[in-house]
Amino acid sequence: MQPTDIRNPAYFHKVVDCQWACPAHTPVPEYIRLIAAGRYSDAYLVNWKANVFPGILGRTCDRPCEPACRRSRVEESAGNKPEPVAICRLKRVAADLKDDVRARLPKPARKHNGMRVACVGAGPSSLTVARDLAPLGYQVTVFEADAKPGGFMRTQVPRFRLPEEVIDEETGYILDLGVEFVANRRIESMRALLREGYDAIFVGSGAPRGRDLDLPGRREAAAHIHVGIDWLASVYFGHVSKVGRRTLVLGGGNTAMDCCRSARRLGGEDVKVIVRSGFDEMKASPWEKEDAMHEGIPILDCRVPKAFLHDNGRLTGMSFEKVRVEYVDGKRRLVPTGEPDEVHECDEVLVAVGQENAFPWIERDIGIVFDAKWDMPVVDKLTFQSTLPHVLFGGDAAFGPKNIIWAVAHGHEAALSIDLLLGGADTRDRPGPAVELVSQKMGIHEWSYDNEVSNDQRYKVPWADPAKTLKSMQLEVELGYDAQTAWKEAQRCLNCDVQTVFSDNLCIECDACVDICPMDCISFTWNGEEADLRTRLSAPALNTGQALYVSAPVKTGRVMVKDEDVCLHCSLCAERCPTGAWDMRKFFLEIAHAGDGAPKAGKEKAA
Amino acid sequence: MTYIAKPSLHHPSLTCNALGYTRRDYEGRISTLCAGCGHDSISAAIVRACWELAIEPHRVAKLSGIGCSSKTPDYFLSPSHGFNTVHGRMPSVLTGANLANRELLYLGVSGDGDSASIGIGQFVHAIRRGVNMVYIVENNGVYGLTKGQFSATADAGSVSKKGVVNTDAPLDLVGLALQLGATFVARSFSGDKEQLVPLIKGAIAHRGAAILDVLSPCVTFNNHAGSTKSYDYVREHNDAINKLDFIEAREEIVVDYAPGELIEVEQHDGSVLRLRKVDVAYDPSDRVAAMRYLHERQAAGEIPTGLLYVEENAQDLHARIRTVAAPLNTLDTAALCPGAAALEKINAGLR
Ligand SMILES: Cc1cc2nc3c(=O)[nH]c(=O)nc-3n(C[C@H](O)[C@H](O)[C@H](O)COP(=O)(O)OP(=O)(O)OC[C@H]3O[C@@H](n4cnc5c(N)ncnc54)[C@H](O)[C@@H]3O)c2cc1C
Ligand SMILES: Cc1ncc(C[n+]2csc(CCOP(=O)(O)OP(=O)(O)O)c2C)c(N)n1
Ligand code: SF4
Ligand code: SF4
Ligand code: SF4
Ligand SMILES: [Mg+2]
Numbered sequence: 001m002q003p004t005d006i007r008n009p010a011y012f013h014k015v016v017d018c019q020w021a022c023p024a025h026t027p028v029p030e031y032i033r034l035i036a037a038g039r040y041s042d043a044y045l046v047n048w049k050a051n052v053f054p055g056i057l058g059r060t061c062d063r064p065c066e067p068a069c070r071r072s073r074v075e076e077s078a079g080n081k082p083e084p085v086a087i088c089r090l091k092r093v094a095a096d097l098k099d100d101v102r103a104r105l106p107k108p109a110r111k112h113n114g115m116r117v118a119c120v121g122a123g124p125s126s127l128t129v130a131r132d133l134a135p136l137g138y139q140v141t142v143f144e145a146d147a148k149p150g151g152f153m154r155t156q157v158p159r160f161r162l163p164e165e166v167i168d169e170e171t172g173y174i175l176d177l178g179v180e181f182v183a184n185r186r187i188e189s190m191r192a193l194l195r196e197g198y199d200a201i202f203v204g205s206g207a208p209r210g211r212d213l214d215l216p217g218r219r220e221a222a223a224h225i226h227v228g229i230d231w232l233a234s235v236y237f238g239h240v241s242k243v244g245r246r247t248l249v250l251g252g253g254n255t256a257m258d259c260c261r262s263a264r265r266l267g268g269e270d271v272k273v274i275v276r277s278g279f280d281e282m283k284a285s286p287w288e289k290e291d292a293m294h295e296g297i298p299i300l301d302c303r304v305p306k307a308f309l310h311d312n313g314r315l316t317g318m319s320f321e322k323v324r325v326e327y328v329d330g331k332r333r334l335v336p337t338g339e340p341d342e343v344h345e346c347d348e349v350l351v352a353v354g355q356e357n358a359f360p361w362i363e364r365d366i367g368i369v370f371d372a373k374w375d376m377p378v379v380d381k382l383t384f385q386s387t388l389p390h391v392l393f394g395g396d397a398a399f400g401p402k403n404i405i406w407a408v409a410h411g412h413e414a415a416l417s418i419d420l421l422l423g424g425a426d427t428r429d430r431p432g433p434a435v436e437l438v439s440q441k442m443g444i445h446e447w448s449y450d451n452e453v454s455n456d457q458r459y460k461v462p463w464a465d466p467a468k469t470l471k472s473m474q475l476e477v478e479l480g481y482d483a484q485t486a487w488k489e490a491q492r493c494l495n496c497d498v499q500t501v502f503s504d505n506l507c508i509e510c511d512a513c514v515d516i517c518p519m520d521c522i523s524f525t526w527n528g529e530e531a532d533l534r535t536r537l538s539a540p541a542l543n544t545g546q547a548l549y550v551s552a553p554v555k556t557g558r559v560m561v562k563d564e565d566v567c568l569h570c571s572l573c574a575e576r577c578p579t580g581a582w583d584m585r586k587f588f589l590e591i592a593h594a595g596d597g598a599p600k601a602g603k604e605k606a607a
Numbered sequence: 608m609t610y611i612a613k614p615s616l617h618h619p620s621l622t623c624n625a626l627g628y629t630r631r632d633y634e635g636r637i638s639t640l641c642a643g644c645g646h647d648s649i650s651a652a653i654v655r656a657c658w659e660l661a662i663e664p665h666r667v668a669k670l671s672g673i674g675c676s677s678k679t680p681d682y683f684l685s686p687s688h689g690f691n692t693v694h695g696r697m698p699s700v701l702t703g704a705n706l707a708n709r710e711l712l713y714l715g716v717s718g719d720g721d722s723a724s725i726g727i728g729q730f731v732h733a734i735r736r737g738v739n740m741v742y743i744v745e746n747n748g749v750y751g752l753t754k755g756q757f758s759a760t761a762d763a764g765s766v767s768k769k770g771v772v773n774t775d776a777p778l779d780l781v782g783l784a785l786q787l788g789a790t791f792v793a794r795s796f797s798g799d800k801e802q803l804v805p806l807i808k809g810a811i812a813h814r815g816a817a818i819l820d821v822l823s824p825c826v827t828f829n830n831h832a833g834s835t836k837s838y839d840y841v842r843e844h845n846d847a848i849n850k851l852d853f854i855e856a857r858e859e860i861v862v863d864y865a866p867g868e869l870i871e872v873e874q875h876d877g878s879v880l881r882l883r884k885v886d887v888a889y890d891p892s893d894r895v896a897a898m899r900y901l902h903e904r905q906a907a908g909e910i911p912t913g914l915l916y917v918e919e920n921a922q923d924l925h926a927r928i929r930t931v932a933a934p935l936n937t938l939d940t941a942a943l944c945p946g947a948a949a950l951e952k953i954n955a956g957l958r
Contacts (some may be wrong), residue, residue: 045908073619074616074619075616076619363815445610446610452611452612453609453611453614453616455614455616456616508643508826508830508838508839509798509838510643510644510645510648510798510824510826510838510840511651511797511798511800512642512643512644512646512647512648512652515647515648515650515651516613516647518614518615518616518631519616519617519618520612520617520618520621521618539618539620539621540620542620555839556842566618566619568614568616570611570614571613572613575642576642576643576647577642577643578641578642578643578644578826578827579643
């Protein structure tokens with residue numbers, strides 16, 4: 001193999017599994033260390049810069065970082081139940097325990113730069129665009145059909161998961177940057193908006209249409225059948241305040257989980273989730289399923305809805321065909337079991353079987369090309385531009401329904417494109433990340449980070465008393481970690497951003513690092529092809545998703561090969577190295593946001 | 608010296624041996640030696656050898672004297688018995704322990720100062736007597752613990768860190784062991800575990816005095832240019848005469864070497880030492896030839912390593928003096944104290 005080029009920021013970035021997996025590339029271990037140090041406001045600001053909504057995301061994020069977390073790979077080896085660090089809930093700790101940070105947030109621009117940007121919708125994607133551009137002097141106007149900003153975070157995510165004050169606070173930070181918020185204003189025509197002469201338009205209108213189920217009885221029993229996301233919005237707006245005693249929720253995604261848990265609180269005593277697929281293939285996150293079941297809601301899988309049963313328009317139940325999951329050539333198929341159909345009696349049904357985009361307000365003859373098959377705008381995956389270069393899409397509106405953190409990531413990229421475009425630069429020529437690599441060595445065995453590895457298992461977030469929470473739509477279920485538990489949970493983080501950096505010219509091949517490494521990460525061996533090398537290391541490197549760090553030849557002609565997979569970043573290799581050939585260096589990476597790098601002068605950072 | 612304990616987390620592929628222990632279970636406390644010390648690599652090799660052989664840790668007695676090398680038994684096999692003797696006196700304490708209970712595996716760990724300087728008188732007699740032991744000398748040519756004075760194994764002409772040239776003739780532990788009748792004699796290098804681990808396994812399986820002289824650089828006091836015990840010097844002058852594969856009794860033996868290239872030596876426990884010859888002329892079963900060969904190579908400035916001598920039908924001290932097989936602590940009072948009549952009989956035999 002060729003020696004690893006550690007000057008390429010992507011190499012060490014990938015070692016920080018959580019940051020790599022986070023769509024907005026939040027510097028996770030950095031904020032976790034700040035939490036451990038009790039520096040909650042600093043931890044909050046690190047988050048705020050990267051993901052804009054730490055308090056909201058710390059309660060609701062889909063947390064792609066956690067399945068990626070190295071901790072769950074190393075705990076497995078200890079025979080415990082492998083669990084990642086509670087990255088998401090630690091984020092909430094930063095938000096909950098911080099001081100007033102308003103003075104430390106950017107100020108509204110003192111001078112406008114003369115450019116006007118319109119955002120359609122006030123969901124997380126639009127608000128991110130606004131936050132990134134307003135401080136740079138752009139005049140940003142956000143049009144929102146509803147009265148308050150937040151999009152689905154406000155109208156869909158139920159209050160027992162996300163209190164309204166948190167939304168008010170974090171959307172408020174953005175509007176306070178001098179963003180013009182036009183409430184209750186639905187954009188009805190893109191053509192008309194284009195005529196208003198904005199320099200750029202960002203479409204963050206979401207995926208607002210819930211899929212329905214066109215089955216026998218649907219029309220007749222319509223009064224007691226609702227589309228999930230419409231129903232949740234009605235609950236939020238107070239149009240719905242109770243539900244049938246026996247309620248069925250159809251669907252296996254997160255919307256279904258929010259529907260069933262809301263129904264439990266609105267008078268539903270017998271609430272069931274019924275899903276076509278198998279339990280394990282459900283779209284909802286594992287923890288959302290657990291939360292629902294914890295509230296006494298059974299999830300019945302492998303049941304395909306067949307008909308709404310009614311008595312002259314009064315809903316009485318639903319019938320389901322029973323199926324089993326089979327895989328044919330790796331493809332999932334639902335095969336009828338042949339058992340008789342199952343009937344579940346009910347008073348109300350919530351249909352949560354998917355969400356779609358809808359752009360009735362975008363005329364198809366104004367230069368924004370829509371894809372013929374899906375009727376979706378053609379959007380560039382890198383720049384988020386449509387075929388009209390100054391009209392950009394992001395969030396659920398760009399590529400279909402995703403989640404908040406992806407909406408934020410899209411918002412950052414779109415804002416960067418707008419800044420480049422209006423600055424006269426090529427939107428495809430994007431500035432790289434700002435990177436620092438700093439030695440953590442303070443003394444022979446002292447490091448400026450806490451290198452001791454905790455053996456603790458993941459700490460549970462305490463919950464409010466279910467006797468109370470099940471009676472209220474407002475009472476938040478999760479209480480969040482207290483400072484002490486947060487500290488202990490933070491200690492579980494392995495500091496994957498503190499990188500092991502090897503200098504081949506200093507190594508005397510004493511084997512001390514090989515001998516001390518608790519995870520058998522390091523080998524000195526003869527070079528070869530990657531597939532071959534992976535089999536003849538101190539321990540086989542079977543996780544090909546994780547890189548091998550290969551040095552230039554050392555004195556004997558062998559190479560140092562480090563398997564990054566399960567490194568604990570414990571520094572023992574560097575402590576046992578007599579020559580300093582290993583050093584622990586903190587890798588800090590921030591992706592470029594609008595205003596970083598070309599074409600604006602004076603923003604260059606050392607790479 | 609490191610402040611944090613070695614984390615107990617380990618690689619997911621770490622396997623268990625026949626006893627259900629992982630390699631990590633054979634480790635000891637975290638080393639307090641200088642970072643990069645060769646001795647730590649030897650500890651790691653002992654851990655690996657004992658794990659691979661599925662040695663029961665509580666059936667091992669680790670004995671050592673004084674020195675950095677003699678500190679290392681703390682850093683491997685935590686569950687084993689240990690005895691840290693007075694400087695240079697490990698061989699006699701080991702001999703006594705072995706006489707009292709032959710059922711344990713006796714692992715003597717010493718340094719060149721401990722064995723070749725202050726303890727030379729003990730070293731030679733334990734070998735002469737054929738005590739069944741694995742005796743590892745971690746040889747760095749200096750007294751590491753007392754800051755790097757030349758030891759008795761320092762080569763004449765070797766230069767100290769401060770620039771002083773050693774003028775005394777060196778003591779050759781391997782040559783001595785051969786001359787004194789050791790039945791398993793090997794030399795190796797801390798920086799070559801592929802060679803060292805099988806040698807330790809072979810020594811463990813051997814019944815008799817097994818002497819391993821392991822060159823083990825002292826990074827702090829003897830790893831500079833001009834030293835003949837530095838990592839660089841040993842690597843440049845290392846002359847491996849053979850490669851040892853240790854084959855356990857229950858493993859099937861498959862031979863795929865041309866005749867003459869291979870020597871197989873069966874041990875008491877049925878295991879087999881298979882030597883792949885690098886130097887075809889070398890015969891490790893011929894003591895006199897081995898001594899001659901070593902002298903020649905050493906005179907030419909080389910450091911011959913590998914299994915230098917092994918005696919297939921070695922006898923140990925117990926066999927020679929026909930001691931009782933059972934450990935003394937398992938004998939009852941009647942056996943230990945046979946009474947006045949028995950004493951009278953013995954005394955009569957001496958008159
Ligand atoms: C029930 C439910 C629960 C969810 N839970 C989570 C969760 O826990 N975690 C998570 O990460 N994600 C969750 N999501 C997904 C998440 O809410 C969305 O992915 C995210 O909000 C999308 O953000 P966005 O910026 O695309 O816009 P959205 O949040 O969809 O907001 C779009 C906004 O645009 C407005 N708008 C639309 N058209 C116009 C127009 N023509 N003119 C003016 N305004 C307009 C809408 O009123 C809305 O306010 C959930 C979704 C649902 C349905
Ligand atoms: C009776 C006695 N004399 C002298 C000493 C001082 N002393 C301690 S260690 C040592 C030499 C150890 O050298 P070596 O056995 O080569 O061990 P190393 O530290 O090099 O591994 C000496 C002379 C002592 N502890 N006891
Ligand atoms: S252990 Fe810490 S730094 Fe490593 S992946 Fe998990 S959260 Fe990130
Ligand atoms: S930091 Fe070094 S010693 Fe610790 S696990 Fe990683 S490679 Fe091994
Ligand atoms: S401890 Fe340092 S000098 Fe020794 S082998 Fe490892 S990197 Fe090389
Ligand atoms: Mg010594």
